[in-house]
Amino acid sequence: MRLSEDDPIIDSLRQQIPSFACRPGCHDCCGPVTASSTEMARLPRRSAAARAAALDALSCPHLGPQGCTVYDERPLICRLFGTTPSLPCPRGAKPDVMIAPAVEQRIHWFAKRTRQVLV
Template sequence: MNNNGEVIEILRSHIPSFECTKGCHDCCGPVTASAEEMRRLPVKTDAEHEAALEEFNCVHLGPHGCTVYGERPLICRLFGTTPRLACPNGCRPEEMVDENIEKLVHHFNRNTRQVLV
């Protein structure tokens, strides 16, 4: 695993999870991810990307939610775990993400090549 892969795993381990509102996909808009995160996701066609963007959705959003939930990018994992990316339905983990971990996720995203998912 390369250094970015190790950083991703460490950050993932520190982002709390929580139960979402069933059927809600409010956080599933287009996002960016690092090249390492993209390598972990299924490749989608240009047509699939364009169709998702027309709906302002993530290309990995399926009829029953995220089709890549276990490998979703860091920014997706962060959604709902911090007041700065609050869930519009009020869902949240029992304990919000540590502010330093949130800063590290944003630092990682700023300092790695990001591509549109």
């Protein structure tokens, strides 16, 4: 069940971020990321030990051997990566059409107005 007033904002922003195909098997941009508490509430909980181990490795507690284990609910920052010249994919992957600047600005606005926590 989704109760936060931020849920519709998150859903709308997600829909406006262009998708693209990553290089097969690549997870290079996965690492410690932050997300709003509403996005966190959509993710499964990881133990403190698992989170600490991931942080020690500069990784993400949701990164598994086959890639992101929470792909459908990955935070906005994970979706934004590679879609804007300010966060380019180091492997050169990108969508046919980059994100609209107004949408990117709205994502940054949302991040600033919400409490961001380490995923």
